[in-house]
Amino acid sequence: TQLLKQSPQFLSIQEGENLTVYCNSSSVFSSLQWYRQEPGEGPVLLVTVVTGGEVKKLKRLTFQFGDARKDSSLHITAAQPGDTGLYLCAGEGAAGNKLTFGGGTRVLVKP
């Protein structure tokens, strides 16, 4: 089983601050996805990164896939209360038949 470890598990910051969430594994993934989940709802896909070293931006969110395709990071600039939620990374293995999810990072942005 390929394991994905996210850090930190919990992050509490003030509105306007920046934050970074990490997703690490000893395994190589063919692609990696990031999701955000709000209480009582299912996760919603934010981005998919495929190429080692790839950087994708989604407004104030920046996603990076490590050169070796074993790790990824999510950086939020000038966080807002609407960014509050559970952030999940998920990796697609070589078999390409399913995703393995990390344990999640709970982010709280206080006004």
Add this chain to the structure above:
Amino acid sequence: DVKVTQSSRYLVKRTGEKVFLECVQDMDHENMFWYRQDPGLGLRLIYFSYDVKMKEKGDIPEGYSVSREKKERFSLILESASTNQTSMYLCASRIGTGYGYTFGSGTRLTVV
């Protein structure tokens, strides 16, 4: 807008009951998945399906079975519910390998 619909948001069942969780997608997706989500354990894959009448075990299939008689519907069955199956159950679908999942809103199941 694409949709994955889970039949119940909240469910309370008694130990030993047979429980059916239904999931329907309207996107003509080939792949469908059932996960459970528990605090501290993240999302764990129970079963998945590539096509009608096909199913594959995930990481924690014990105590569960699935049915996919039609492409749009993927059912999770708890043969004899137990208290350790109390959890949030999430259904997801996707077009195919390399694509993102679309999740349903989840079913919070409590077994008493």
